[in-house]
Amino acid sequence: MATREYDLIVIGAGPVGENVADRAKQGGLTVVVVESELVGGECSYWACMPSKTLLRSGAALRAARDVDGARQAVSGSVDVAAALRRRDAIVHEWNDTADVDWLHKTGIDLVRGHGRLTGDREVTVASADGSEAITLMARHAVVVSTGSAAMLPDIPGLKDAAPWTSRDATGVRNVPPSLAILGGGVVGSEMATLYASFGCAVTLIARSGLLGSMEPFAGEAVVAALREAGAEVRTGIEVEAVSREADGDVVLTLSDGSQVRAAEVLVATGRVPRTGDLGLESIGLEPGSWLDVDDTLRVRGVDWLYAVGDVNHRALLTHQGKYQARAAGDVIAARALGKDVRDGPWGAHVATADHSAIPQVAFTHPEVASVGHTEASAKAAGIGIRVIDYDLSWVSGATTHADDYRGQARAILDEDRRVLVGATFVGPDIAELLHSATIAVVGEVPIDRLWHAVPAYPTVSEVWLRWLEEIGR
Structure with a gap:
């Protein structure tokens, strides 16, 4: 040797x-x-890069349809075959x-x-x-x-039903007509968004709400958007048994006695x-x-x-x-x-x-971006906080961005130290807002200094000025 x-x-x-x-x-x-x-590794070939590449097609189509003058030029739905070809190019054909x-x-x-x-x-x-x-x-x-x-939960019949993991979902060659998704975290929520944009009949099943580690209004917005897109979202319920039928479909028996039938089932309930x-x-x-x-x-x-x-x-x-x-x-x-x-x-x-300033984005519809504490985690940490909420549709930049812009932003202020310890944004294309909040949280930038970081007009970043006005000097 x-x-x-x-x-x-x-x-x-x-x-x-x-x-x-x-x-x-x-x-x-x-x-x-x-x-x-x-x-x-995983991110390059089976996770971040292929999933966000696939999600982009639906997001771009929605963005065009949200603006008068652009929507008239758009016809049809996502070209699934073309989206998959673009994915293949991004992952270099898994080479x-x-x-x-x-x-x-x-x-x-x-x-x-x-x-x-x-x-x-x-x-x-x-x-x-x-x-x-x-x-x-x-x-x-x-x-x-x-x-x-991917973690495979101990549900009777699940393993024998040959469930998909996230790798199968992002590496798909033939999109199934229907898909059941177990789990309401980022992976489950993103894949529900993706497959709904592909015209797949999606049923998302989660024991609690969606995106549970983030602010509650974030998950609620994603649930509403998924339902608008035609997906079925069932929360507060568990899967008790799974079977693969003779016709190839998967049947899930739920804790309320009902059943869900789908061509495939994706497990997105956690990682090991x-x-x-x-x-x-x-x-x-x-x-x-x-x-x-x-x-x-x-x-x-x-x-x-x-x-x-x-x-x-x-x-x-x-x-x-x-x-x-x-x-x-x-x-x-x-x-x-x-x-x-x-x-x-x-x-x-x-x-x-990694302790208290982790930025993360869920590339769902709408996008969700957060850094640092939520209201709940800040209170659990014993921080004396003030919560500042703002409707993003009231910002001038949002008005120019889309005809019916819907979004929300929340800042968590440590009142004793007068610094931000958390921020959450929900809305179209808000992922790029996140790094400014990350800098403010990690750098512990005093509120008095943030007044001099002037956001450009008209951009959605004006929410920073609105937050400061709410906080006061």
């Missing part, structure tokens, strides 16, 4: 693993990444050559195969066909960035860490568990092991994983070279934004 030695071994070559490897390489370390599927070329250009080695921890700073990589194995030894650190996978076959037992950790890390992303109790991205369960978002990756790559290089981990480009090499 061949053995190779590097300063750093990264298991998982998604965008998170790539960023860890790049930062460590820039810091002067030798780095190898191990990947069992495609270099570029990772460009990402592999980037690794080589950057000076990062790649080993393809399934990597498992087999000892102290040791990773054994088995080839796909099991014909050979390579042992990799790390002088300084091993990073686990294997991500997460991809650590079940990682060899965690060889270093005293539990296989299949989330990996608990400190703010330098080092796994607690193992001084050479780091976990970055979904696998540490801090924030299951690609951009937050990449943020963690930059911190982890820098801190690993600093520790390897005997430097002070507090001496970094932004101060200490730590990932602290």
